[in-house]
Amino acid sequence: MDITKKRLTLFSAILFGVIGLGVFFRYGLNFKLGRSSHSSFNFENPALYTKDDIVPFLVLGSGPASLSAALYGARTKVRTVVLKGSQPGGQLTGTSYVENWPAIRKIRGPEVMKDFEEQAARFGAQMVSDSATEVDLTKWPYLVKTEEGKELRVFSIFVGTGAKPRYLGIPGEQTYWGRGVTTCAICDAPYHKGDNVVVIGGGDSAVEEALELSSYAKEVRMLVRSDVMRASPSMIERLDQCDNVKIVYNTALTQINGESGKVGSVEVINTKTKEKTHWDNIKGVFLAIGHLPNTKLFNNQIATDATGYIKLKGRRQETSVPGVFAAGDVSDPRYKQAGVAAGDGIKAGLDAVWWLSEIGYNGHVAEKLEPYFFEPEMGKHVKVAHVNSETEYNKVVQDAGDKLIILDFYTQFCPSCMSMMPVIEWVGTKLKDKVIFLKVDASIAFDLVKKFKAPKVPHFVAIKHNEVVARSGQVMNRAQMLSFVKKYSN
Numbered sequence: 016m017d018i019t020k021k022r023l024t025l026f027s028a029i030l031f032g033v034i035g036l037g038v039f040f041r042y043g044l045n046f047k048l049g050r051s052s053h054s055s056f057n058f059e060n061p062a063l064y065t066k067d068d069i070v071p072f073l074v075l076g077s078g079p080a081s082l083s084a085a086l087y088g089a090r091t092k093v094r095t096v097v098l099k100g101s102q103p104g105g106q107l108t109g110t111s112y113v114e115n116w117p118a119i120r121k122i123r124g125p126e127v128m129k130d131f132e133e134q135a136a137r138f139g140a141q142m143v144s145d146s147a148t149e150v151d152l153t154k155w156p157y158l159v160k161t162e163e164g165k166e167l168r169v170f171s172i173f174v175g176t177g178a179k180p181r182y183l184g185i186p187g188e189q190t191y192w193g194r195g196v197t198t199c200a201i202c203d204a205p206y207h208k209g210d211n212v213v214v215i216g217g218g219d220s221a222v223e224e225a226l227e228l229s230s231y232a233k234e235v236r237m238l239v240r241s242d243v244m245r246a247s248p249s250m251i252e253r254l255d256q257c258d259n260v261k262i263v264y265n266t267a268l269t270q271i272n273g274e275s276g277k278v279g280s281v282e283v284i285n286t287k288t289k290e291k292t293h294w295d296n297i298k299g300v301f302l303a304i305g306h307l308p309n310t311k312l313f314n315n316q317i318a319t320d321a322t323g324y325i326k327l328k329g330r331r332q333e334t335s336v337p338g339v340f341a342a343g344d345v346s347d348p349r350y351k352q353a354g355v356a357a358g359d360g361i362k363a364g365l366d367a368v369w370w371l372s373e374i375g376y377n378g379h380v381a382e383k384l385e386p387y388f389f390e391p392e393m394g395k396h397v398k399v400a401h402v403n404s405e406t407e408y409n410k411v412v413q414d415a416g417d418k419l420i421i422l423d424f425y426t427q428f429c430p431s432c433m434s435m436m437p438v439i440e441w442v443g444t445k446l447k448d449k450v451i452f453l454k455v456d457a458s459i460a461f462d463l464v465k466k467f468k469a470p471k472v473p474h475f476v477a478i479k480h481n482e483v484v485a486r487s488g489q490v491m492n493r494a495q496m497l498s499f500v501k502k503y504s505n
Contacts, residue, residue, distance in 0.1 A: 055155045056337075056374040063156070066168050068389040070096045071376065072367055073159060073169040074140070075147050078105020079353045080343030080360035081175030082131040082140075087364030088173075089140040093371060094381065094388055096141045098161065101492075102434045103144070104128035105177050106306075106344070107353050114249075117354060125428050127353070143391045144437035152316045152336050162493060163441070167389055170376065171338040171367045174313070174325060175360065178306035178344040183215065187271030187278075188300075193471065193488045195278025196271060196300045200227040202429035203299070205458065206471050207232050212299035213281060215268055217244040221303035222254050228301065229257040236294075237262045240286050271300055308345045317341075324348045332363035338374075340366050396440040399423075399452045403460040411453060412481050419450045419504035420478040424457045424469040431490045432473045442496045449504040477503045 057063075072088040074081050077099040088095035107113070107124040114121050136142055149160040156168040180198040182188060188196055197203045200214075200223070208231045214224045217239035228235045235257075242264045244251060254260055263283075269291070270282035281297045284290070308323045318326045318335035325334055325346040332340045342359035344351060402408045402422075412420065423439055425432035443452045457464050457472050467476045467483065477485040477499070484503050491499065 058375045058380045064383065064387065066156070067387055068165060068167050069156065069384055069387045070094065070159075070167050070169045070389050071371065071381070071384075072096070072171045072173070073098065073167060074173045074175065075159075076100050076105065076173075076175030076177055076343070076345075077103050077132065077142070078128070078175055078177050078343055078356065079107060079131065080356040080363070081105070081173065082128070082135045083357045083360030084173040084175065084340070084342065084364035084367065085140040086131075086135040086138060087361050088367060089135060089138040091368045092139070092378075092381075093368055093376075094141075095135075095139065096143060096167075096389060096391070097135070098143050098145050098147055098159075099437070100146050100176065102177070102430050103437070104132070104430075104433060105175075106430070108428065108430050108433055113353065115352075115354065123428065125433075141391050144396075144440065147312060150312055150316065152313070152339065155338070157338070165389070171371055172340070173360075173363050173367060174317075174334070174339065174341040174345055175343045175356075176309040176312065176345050178308045180302060181305045181307055183268060183302065183304065185268060185270055187273065191271055191273055191278045191300075194273075194276060195298055196302070198302045199430060200224040200301050202426060202431060202472055203301075204228050204231045205426075207299045209233050210298035211296050212236070212301060213238055213268065213294075213297055214301045214303060216303035216305075217241070217246060218303065218305070219246050219250050220305075222246045222250040224301045224303045225260050226253060226257065228299075229260050232299070233259065235260045238266045238268055238283065239264050240267050241265065268300070306344060306351075308348075310345060320348070322348065332359055332366050333370075338367070338370055340370075397444045397447050399436075399439055399443060399454050401454045401456070402463070403456055405462045405466060408453070408463060411451065412478075415451055417480075418448075419484075419500060421450060421452050421500065422455050422463070422467060422469075422476040422478065423452060424455045424464065424467075424472050424474040424476070426456065426458045426472050429472050435473050435490065438491060438493050438496050441493055442500055445497070446500055446504065450500050475499075479503065 071094045074085045074095060074097040077097055085095050085097045104125060107128050112121050113124050113127055116122060116127060132142060146162045147159050148162050151158040156170055157172060159167045159169050204227050210232050211234045212228055212232045213236045214221050215238050221237060225235050225237050237260065239262060265286045266283050267286050268281055269284050271278055272280045278298055278300055280293065280295050283292050283294060310319055310323045310325060320326055325341045327333060327346055332342050334341050340363040342363045343356035402411060439452045443450060455463050457469060471488055473490060475487045476483055
């Protein structure tokens with residue numbers, strides 16, 4: 016064999032080796048992560064037309080990224096369903112004012128999300144007060160099970176499940192959770208009027224917490240582990256205008272102590288000198304130390320990084336699974352901005368629509384599949400009444416008979432309170448012969464707050480024959496609320 020032939024043979028071997036490796040990484044790893052092969056995306060399969068509850072484009076979550084994806088999916092006339100999740104509106108509903116939303120000088124976070132949802136719905140996106148509890152991405156159509164017991168067959172999925180707050184994991188944190196320890200100043204600041212409180216963190220979220228608390232608390236101490244803050248200059252500038260906010264650098268919280276069942280004092284340590292200090296008369300601890308992505312639902316099915324953030328392909332919003340896209344805090348460990356999430360959500364919505372088109376989904380297929388599409392049960396939930404005075408409450412009691420009454424104390428901008436709304440609607444509908452739920456806005460119904468001694472929001476008071484029989488400050492899921500009602504309504 017001459018040298019030229021040897022070179023050609025070697026070149027061919029290398030070329031086919033590279034191709035072989037490419038095929039392995041493209042398909043072998045795909046199957047390892049539960050990915051389906053493109054050959055399974057077949058709209059000519061007769062079995063497809065025997066399944067109910069089909070969803071061409073399913074959006075998980077209802078924050079800025081999710082609703083942007085839903086908007087772009089729906090306006091291209093692709094049937095789009097949004098499972099709003101346990102925190103409708105996402106983290107922006109827990110923000111007081113948003114000042115960096117393009118073209119808007121200043122607007123409340125919940126208002127942004129309300130407009131977002133209305134706009135997506137106007138284009139045809141179907142909003143469902145439900146959450147995904149199980150996802151199977153090993154075969155297509157993908158299977159998504161919901162809290163209400165639905166089993167959806169899904170062609171394409173957008174993951175916008177967001178992130179949850181980090182915790183310190185120190186003594187007293189869980190013991191006094193909801194009794195002075197919280198992650199939401201906008202929810203609990205009114206209950207700390209005249210108190211000394213601490214905020215843990217040095218980023219924009221921590222500054223936001225401190226600013227909200229400054230209008231109520233006597234003194235707010237911000238604990239920053241290092242000697243610099245990570246917050247943006249504009250946020251720090253706003254903080255400088257608050258005389259009752261003190262920034263304590265190189266300091267970490269090590270223990271939370273109680274007093275009469277609530278937070279009473281804390282232990283801190285200087286991160287440089289290791290000197291420990293006890294602070295008396297601290298009534299509130301507000302955590303703002305970052306978030307962890309909500310990706311547990313997709314364990315071993317979608318590729319993530321070491322901390323759980325979903326990995327994306329290049330500048331697109333594609334995940335490791337064909338037809339599954341993501342954006343927002345579930346996949347973005349860097350920017351963590353609502354505007355960025357919304358922009359990436361738009362990209363994901365377009366990516367999903369284009370992907371569906373590539374595998375053969377079109378108007379003709381949609382028309383054939385329409386009898387099998389998932390149709391949300393709209394308007395079947397019992398409407399929860401609002402009472403904001405003792406007079407209004409007394410009128411309900413007179414007609415309640417043997418029914419259990421549960422007062423749900425909330426405030427308009429409390430994320431935990433908002434997450435309970437679909438829960439009480441569902442339980443109230445299921446047990447409508449046994450219970451009456453009443454929403455009480457704690458920011459205006461002062462006589463009811465005083466009468467029933469509601470210490471925080473959310474807070475539930477169960478009443479039978481005009482007598483308080485139970486109360487709870489726990490954020491409950493449907494099963495827990497169902498059990499709570501059954502226990503006291505019998």
